[in-house]
Amino acid sequence: MPGFFRFLDDIALADMAFDAEGESLPALFDAATRALIESLADPVTIAEAWQHTVDMEEPDIDTLLFEWLGRLVYLKDAQGVVFHRATLSLNQNDARTAWHLHAELTGAPVDPATQDLRSDVKGVTKHLYAVTQEGASWKARVVLDV
Amino acid sequence: MKLNTDMQVVKINDYLWEIPPSEKPGMLVPARIYASAAILGAMDRGVFDQVTNVACLPGIHRYALCMPDGHWGYGFPIGGVAAFNPEDGVISPGGVGYDINCGMRLIRTDLSLSEVQPKLELLMTELFRRVPAGVGSRGFVNLSRRDFRDVMRQGAGWCIANGYGWEEDLERIEERGCLEGADPTHVTDYAVERGINQLGTLGSGNHYLEIQVLSDKSIYDRATAAAMGLTGRDQVVLMVHCGSRGFGHQVASDYLKVFEKAMRRYGIFVKDQQLACAPFRSPEGQEYFGAMNCAANTAFANRQVITHRIREAFEAVFGESASRLGMQLIYDVAHNIAKVERYRDGEWLVHRKGATRAFGPGSPELPACYRGIGQPVICGGSMETGSYLLVGTDRAMQDTFGSTMHGSGRTMSRAQAKRTVRGEQLMRDMKQHGILVKAVSMSGLAEEAGFAYKNISDVVETVDYAGITKKVAELKPIGNIKG
Numbered sequence: 001m002p003g004f005f006r007f008l009d010d011i012a013l014a015d016m017a018f019d020a021e022g023e024s025l026p027a028l029f030d031a032a033t034r035a036l037i038e039s040l041a042d043p044v045t046i047a048e049a050w051q052h053t054v055d056m057e058e059p060d061i062d063t064l065l066f067e068w069l070g071r072l073v074y075l076k077d078a079q080g081v082v083f084h085r086a087t088l089s090l091n092q093n094d095a096r097t098a099w100h101l102h103a104e105l106t107g108a109p110v111d112p113a114t115q116d117l118r119s120d121v122k123g124v125t126k127h128l129y130a131v132t133q134e135g136a137s138w139k140a141r142v143v144l145d146v
Numbered sequence: 147m148k149l150n151t152d153m154q155v156v157k158i159n160d161y162l163w164e165i166p167p168s169e170k171p172g173m174l175v176p177a178r179i180y181a182s183a184a185i186l187g188a189m190d191r192g193v194f195d196q197v198t199n200v201a202c203l204p205g206i207h208r209y210a211l212c213m214p215d216g217h218w219g220y221g222f223p224i225g226g227v228a229a230f231n232p233e234d235g236v237i238s239p240g241g242v243g244y245d246i247n248c249g250m251r252l253i254r255t256d257l258s259l260s261e262v263q264p265k266l267e268l269l270m271t272e273l274f275r276r277v278p279a280g281v282g283s284r285g286f287v288n289l290s291r292r293d294f295r296d297v298m299r300q301g302a303g304w305c306i307a308n309g310y311g312w313e314e315d316l317e318r319i320e321e322r323g324c325l326e327g328a329d330p331t332h333v334t335d336y337a338v339e340r341g342i343n344q345l346g347t348l349g350s351g352n353h354y355l356e357i358q359v360l361s362d363k364s365i366y367d368r369a370t371a372a373a374m375g376l377t378g379r380d381q382v383v384l385m386v387h388c389g390s391r392g393f394g395h396q397v398a399s400d401y402l403k404v405f406e407k408a409m410r411r412y413g414i415f416v417k418d419q420q421l422a423c424a425p426f427r428s429p430e431g432q433e434y435f436g437a438m439n440c441a442a443n444t445a446f447a448n449r450q451v452i453t454h455r456i457r458e459a460f461e462a463v464f465g466e467s468a469s470r471l472g473m474q475l476i477y478d479v480a481h482n483i484a485k486v487e488r489y490r491d492g493e494w495l496v497h498r499k500g501a502t503r504a505f506g507p508g509s510p511e512l513p514a515c516y517r518g519i520g521q522p523v524i525c526g527g528s529m530e531t532g533s534y535l536l537v538g539t540d541r542a543m544q545d546t547f548g549s550t551m552h553g554s555g556r557t558m559s560r561a562q563a564k565r566t567v568r569g570e571q572l573m574r575d576m577k578q579h580g581i582l583v584k585a586v587s588m589s590g591l592a593e594e595a596g597f598a599y600k601n602i603s604d605v606v607e608t609v610d611y612a613g614i615t616k617k618v619a620e621l622k623p624i625g626n627i628k629g
Contacts (some may be wrong), residue, residue: 009561011192013217014224014352016560070399077392078339080282110282117587120281120350120629121562122395123244126219126419127403138332145244145395146222146351146560 003031008141011128016119017143026090028131028138029065029101032088036069039144040072041082042116048084048106056101062131064099065140069124075105082115083107119146147187151194155186157178161214161612172417177210179277180546184606185214185600188557192218193225199417200228205235206475207494211546213501215555215600220244221420222576224500227549230426230497232486236414237431239398239405239438240424241497243482246397246438247445248353248389248481249320250502250524250552252535253453255460256472259624260357265463268611269357270582270625272280274460277355277452278347280586280629284344287451294328294342300471302450302478309546310454314623318512319478323446325485329436334400337437340485341393342355346451350590350629352553353388354529355452357625364620370519370537371619374476379525383621384473385533386452387526389482399436426495435484442483449510476535477522479503481552489543496547504538504550504615523615525606527554528574529583529626530596534606534617541613550615554602557572567592576626594628 003022008120011017018035022028047125053070057065076082110117127143149155153169162180167173176282177197179186193216200222201210207229216225221240230236234397262269278285287310289297297304302323317321348355362378371378390397405422408430409415414423424430453475457468464471484497489624505511505521512521519536531554540546558566569588572595576583586590609615 004148007561009559010558013559014219014556074336074340074393074396076282077338077341077344080284080343082281083558093335110280112586119587119593120283120590122349122351122392123399125244126222 001027005031005035012143015144015146017141020142022138022141023136025061025138026088028140029068029088029090032065032140032142033088033119034068036103036121036144037086038070039119039121040076041118045057045116046082046084047112049108050081052102052105054105057098059098061099063106064101065131066124066129067101068101069142073121073123080110081107082110082117087144121146147183149187150189150191153198154192155308161608165194165441167201170198170202173198175201175206175209179216180211180608180612180614181214185604185608188220191217192371193223196221198221199421203228203230203236203238203421204228204414207231209285211549213551214605215500215551215553218308219499222497222499224555225551226499227497227501227547229494229496229547232426232493233547235426235495236423237426237435237484237495237551238421239401239434240420240422241348241499242398242438242484242569243396243499244390245397245482246394247442247480248482249445249449250481250526251253251449251453252384252476252524253384253456254375254472254474254476257382257384259382262357262382263395266582266625269459269463269557270584270627272463273355273456274584274627276455276459277627278398279627283347283629284343285451289345290303290344291342295358295573297447298330298333298344298440298443300324301446305447305450308375310451315450315453315475319446320477320480322476323450325439325442328439328443332433332437332442333365333397337393337396337400343430344391344393345448346455347391347448348452348627348629349391350587350613352594355627355628356385356386356529356623358382358383358533358621358623360619360621366617366619373519374522375474376619384456385524385526385621386449388448388452390441390445391448393444393522396442397437401437404430404434406485420530430614438484442480446478457500472548477524479524487548489547494547498549501549503548504542504554505548507545523550525551525553525602526560527602528596528599529594530581531602531622532622535619535621536600536606536609536615536617540614541617546614550609554599554605556598557600558598558613559621563595563598564589564592567595578589582625583628587629591628
């Protein structure tokens with residue numbers, strides 16, 4: 001089942017915050033990724049003219065999600081793109097010492113004439129940042145600096 | 147008076163309040179908040195929690211301060227000021243802000259409203275075309291990596307050397323637009339790749355380029371205004387608010403990670419992860435300082451290139467050179483920075499996060515043209531209400547490490563503002579009130595509606611009565627460009 005997210009009103013007055021939730025870690029990552037993508041622009045208005053693959057490895061899931069979201073912000077500026085979709089796969093190594101994320105991104109160069117652009121997110125912050133498991137459900141709270 | 151804190155807040159005078167060190171374990175100095183009773187009562191809980199957290203940082207000197215435009219921030223509150231002993235104190239990215247050297251710039255003209263109004267639409271179109279704004283915007287200056295390293299080291303001076311401005315601009319920029327000690331070897335490739343294409347761009351959020359008008363009745367100190375080339379009579383000026391864009395943010399993010407590890411090594415414990423810090427004289431502290439100065443210099447260069455593009459737009463629309471149009475820079479000042487500054491009681495590493503340097507008359511750091519009146523302080527209000535020009539005072543030098551407010555401060559979240567008004571409607575309403583708006587994002591525009599901010603006049607009255615800056619003039623918008 002896909003995860004979901006909701007933007008939060010009363011956290012980070014001058015910035016943006018969201019909660020993401022999923023019944024599995026991949027669903028959580030998918031929901032948090034969609035929240036960030038939709039913060040930047042309406043993905044419906046973004047073509048799939050640009051493709052990019054990312055592979056990342058971190059020792060724990062909290063760090064992996066934080067670094068992944070930060071990578072999206074970096075790609076937005078460094079490549080001058082906004083995103084349509086991210087297809088993710090998530091694995092833990094056999095020794096259970098690291099998590100690996102493989103992401104296939106699509107999007108297009110920024111074009112205000114054809115795209116519904118939203119906020120120029122500058123970064124992911126550690127303020128209130130948390131990834132938690134409650135029963136079978138995974139949750140993350142993320143505050144974005146705009 | 148009901149406050150959003152359980153801590154004891156002692157009244158020093160009508161515009162200054164103190165939280166004694168006994169109110170939180172670990173406080174090394176008192177926390178002081180500049181505010182009227184009404185502003186203090188409306189301050190969010192984060193201000194009280196965060197300014198007292200800052201008072202716990204190693205090496206802090208005299209007070210942790212918060213200005214009347216203060217509200218919750220990352221680590222330090224917005225409006226936070228703190229000075230540290232450079233020998234045994236710390237440096238913290240949370241005391242500078244993610245947008246390193248976010249700042250304000252004000253440019254005068256000899257044009258009046260009656261001359262600009264008939265061409266305002268055309269002028270706005272030209273400015274919008276020449277000064278990119280919004281998500282992923284890229285500047286017109288193509289830089290090699292070597293060029294970008296030169297920008298990091300030389301700041302606004304690089305722009306002047308490459309034809310983007312006038313030599314005389316430099317003396318009217320804080321630190322002549324170039325902080326010493328910038329060291330590009332301490333900047334990551336990620337930061338470089340984010341910043342290399344962004345020179346001359348506004349960004350989004352609360353950043354803007356505004357055409358403003360100074361009427362006769364909006365001048366509070368005519369002699370001081372005249373010393374800055376402002377005479378009123380519906381004079382048109384330009385205000386720019388932006389910073390180091392993605393580059394500065396990446397520098398801050400990179401070093402927060404470095405400092406989280408360094409704190410364990412140095413045995414430093416902080417109340418909030420976003421206050422991660424390191425001893426200023428440690429290798430990590432000096433590396434951040436070198437990288438932060440690179441970002442600060444890039445922000446000075448960013449505002450300088452934008453000034454060049456503004457002058458080009460005016461030349462195109464009015465068919466006169468920018469110098470004949472009288473487009474001198476009045477001043478450029480940072481409001482997110484950490485610098486070593488000399489005061490009567492010694493040399494201190496001053497962090498200003500959403501706070502403006504406000505050096506008083508006679509300060510040797512000021513150019514000759516302003517040494518008699520004090521440093522110009524530029525405070526941006528919301529895009530619907532207007533902005534203020536003030537000057538620094540001796541009182542600021544004595545009490546606030548030469549610092550004052552920076553803007554009006556938000557009171558409503560971005561999401562709530564968007565639910566209250568649509569960008570298209572706000573644009574129409576503002577046009578009816580005589581303010582033309584060009585924005586890349588309609589939702590971004592709605593987030594910046596005037597009702598989402600404090601009344602800047604109330605904030606300005608506080609710093610004026612408190613004596614840490616004096617009002618010179620109020621500036622009203624007629625055109626606003628946003629990301």
